[in-house]
Amino acid sequence: MMEIWNKIVTPKEDKDVLEKKKAGWELKTAKLKTLMFLLAFVAEIGIIIAVANSYGILGEGVPLGAKVAVVDFNQEVTQEYVNKVIKSLDDVKKNEEYKEVLFIMNSPGGSPTASEELSEYLKDYTKNKHITMYVQGMAASGGYYIASAIKPLYANKNAIVGSIGVIMPHYNLGELAKKLGIEEDDLSAGEFKKPISFFKKLGEKEKTYMKKQLLMPTYHNFINAVASNRALSLQRLLPFTEGKIYVANDSTIQGILVDKIMVLNRLKQHIEKNENQEIAFVDVMPKDPMGLLGGKIDMHLNVGDITTAKLK
Numbered sequence: 001m002m003e004i005w006n007k008i009v010t011p012k013e014d015k016d017v018l019e020k021k022k023a024g025w026e027l028k029t030a031k032l033k034t035l036m037f038l039l040a041f042v043a044e045i046g047i048i049i050a051v052a053n054s055y056g057i058l059g060e061g062v063p064l065g066a067k068v069a070v071v072d073f074n075q076e077v078t079q080e081y082v083n084k085v086i087k088s089l090d091d092v093k094k095n096e097e098y099k100e101v102l103f104i105m106n107s108p109g110g111s112p113t114a115s116e117e118l119s120e121y122l123k124d125y126t127k128n129k130h131i132t133m134y135v136q137g138m139a140a141s142g143g144y145y146i147a148s149a150i151k152p153l154y155a156n157k158n159a160i161v162g163s164i165g166v167i168m169p170h171y172n173l174g175e176l177a178k179k180l181g182i183e184e185d186d187l188s189a190g191e192f193k194k195p196i197s198f199f200k201k202l203g204e205k206e207k208t209y210m211k212k213q214l215l216m217p218t219y220h221n222f223i224n225a226v227a228s229n230r231a232l233s234l235q236r237l238l239p240f241t242e243g244k245i246y247v248a249n250d251s252t253i254q255g256i257l258v259d260k261i262m263v264l265n266r267l268k269q270h271i272e273k274n275e276n277q278e279i280a281f282v283d284v285m286p287k288d289p290m291g292l293l294g295g296k297i298d299m300h301l302n303v304g305d306i307t308t309a310k311l312k
Contacts, residue, residue: 066277068268069101069284077110077142082118088284089121093128098282099275100130103150104264109141109163112218119149119225126150134267135159135258140245144257145222148229152259154267155248161257164226165243166219168210173198232256 069092075081092098103122109115122131133150140163147153147161155161188194195206202210227237236256240246246253249261262270272279 065097065280066275067095067098067280067282068271068275069098070104070281071101071285072104072106072283073143073146074104074106077107077114077118077146079111079114079117082111082114084286085118086121088286089125092284093125098129099279100132100271101125102132102134102268102271102281105133105135105139105143105147106137107140107143107146108138109143109145112142112145112222115142115145116221116225118146119229122146122149123229132267132271134262134264135161135248136264145225148226148257151230153230153257154260154262155258156263157247157249157261159248160245161248161253162240162244162246164222164241166215166222167243168215171198172201230256 069089071085071088073085089101092101125131131150133147133153135147135153135155136159137156138160139147139155140160144161144163186194195209196202223234223237223241226232226241227234230237240253240257246257248258268279268281
């Protein structure tokens with residue numbers, strides 16, 4: 001009987017048990033909420049850091065010490081992209097930890113004005129820091145225009161180089177326009193204000209005008225720039241300026257378009273040996289969250305607003 005009586009819980013005791021259980025659950029819930037908040041906070045910080053790092057906001061995040069700045073030029077040559085490259089190289093110039101620059105060319109070409117801007121910038125830059133130029137996959141057209149600015153020019157033996165020439169594509173959409181009921185009805189003053197129309201073929205007068213005023217001057221500027229950059233006479237260079245592309249180890253272009261054949265890893269070892277110390281190779285270009293190539297590869301030089309010229 002006594003044992004049964006001891007097992008009986010009074011209402012007051014039952015209430016105390018419930019209160020203790022409730023307090024325990026509330027404590028566990030509070031701890032769980034705190035843990036979830038901390039996890040969410042850490043995740044949010046991680047996302048912010050990842051996004052900031054993708055835009056290059058946080059810098060390279062490499063150990064202190066001697067560094068070589070790596071510029072992987074892997075896009076079409078546009079003024080916007082060239083401006084980004086110049087901005088990154090300006091920052092490198094101010095940082096004494098960077099001993100030199102390794103410029104890796106992987107471009108099919110682009111704007112002639114942007115090519116000229118970067119070519120001349122790189123030549124001036126060498127007054128402050130040494131630049132090693134390496135063609136990894138392609139230095140064609142405007143890409144070669146830029147790469148030729150630095151000597152010696154190293155290249156992977158399977159890289160494509162050259163494409164020295166100019167082309168201006170033109171498409172006649174006249175027949176399609178007729179089917180769609182579209183007519184051209186421009187107003188202009190001056191005989192050559194609008195030398196090109198996408199609604200008709202180019203006449204001989206317009207072809208002669210565009211070739212004389214645009215294509216040939218751009219072509220001559222390109223050839224003269226490469227000849228000057230490579231310390232070559234025009235006579236020696238001209239056979240290689242007909243728009244042809246070459247594999248970098250082609251024996252006919254050695255000492256003309258390319259100086260030394262080497263893979264990137266050995267080139268880095270060569271740079272490290274010359275510096276006589278351990279080197280950190282640091283990519284200094286801001287990352288593009290949408291992809292490095294932006295989905296567009298095109299061998300062309302954008303000449304002005306009225307047309308597109310191609311270096312080939």
